Amino acid sequence: MCESSKEALAENNLNLPKMAEKDGCFQSGFNEETCLVKIITGLLEFEVYLEYLQNRFESSEEQARAVQMSTKVLIQFLQKKVGVSSFPQLGVGEDRLKDSALDNSGMQCHFQKRRLHVKKRV
Template sequence: MKFPQGCDCDHDRNRAARRRPPALRAVLPLLLLLLLPRAAAAPLPAADSSGEAELEEVAGRRAALPDCVRLARLLHARATQLQEEMCEKFTVCENSMEMLVQNNLNLPKVTEEDGCLLTGFNEDKCLMKISSGLYTFQTYLKFVQETFTSEKQNIESLCYTTEHLAHTVKQMVINPNEVIIPDSATQESLRAKLKSDKIWIEKITTHLILRDFTSFMEKTVRAVRYLKNTRSFSV
């Protein structure tokens, strides 16, 4: 009869099936060794690099603070000195009668709303105001360079240092693209408004620019020095 042969075949197949699990058990650890390292290691670099990038960004912004304090103090001192030179050489001083002339220059000023005062201090808002203000002052200072010719080199150095500080502070702003930098058309329009056919008016304008720039730098020194001392940057 053929029936028993069929049973023998089933029996052989069952024995073969029982032999397979040990072979699979031998291969399984190798498969796990190949698969597990990639699955376990994949998320780690992204998390670590993200945290390190944030730390490096904060450290970079803080590292620029001592340089900002030094440059701000230098600009304040030079502007004060140039004011004194204006008073001595042209008798255009703070208490002169000519100062009664209406001031429509719209020079940058640091106010309470800018977040630079110790009460209600807002570091990013303040830094944005400082950088934007310094970039705006560039056009005014170039006018001073053209009118205060006896101090042309000193004012040229003042312009260069102002631009350098503006750029340095801009890099510390969370969104640097939000810093306002006057375009060439705006600068040309402002230069045209500052010009006058009367020399004494240009001298007064020069004095007012230096006076307000000195005041702006005084508040800038206080703000960046406060940041340097507190290191209160948000991540």
């Protein structure tokens, strides 16, 4: 069905948030506050993917929920560190999700392989 996790990801064309020089996260031009804001924004966008997984794939629902809860805790921690209590709701993640070619079989294959990989490490 699918040969590798990389192929499954490539087929689904996930448009995940990416870091750029202007985000202040690289060694040259590092700016902690700017970088943390970018990370928080990216995590908020990523939450949309987790909601998609939770609603779409029953086999991944529990794992997606656990990652989603951990992501929320991380977002809250980083917001406190930056001194911002809340960020505006971002519609960007929803647009990214719509723009991604989320093929059901490819996503299932990716998460099935990921689950096997995690079980082997434990």
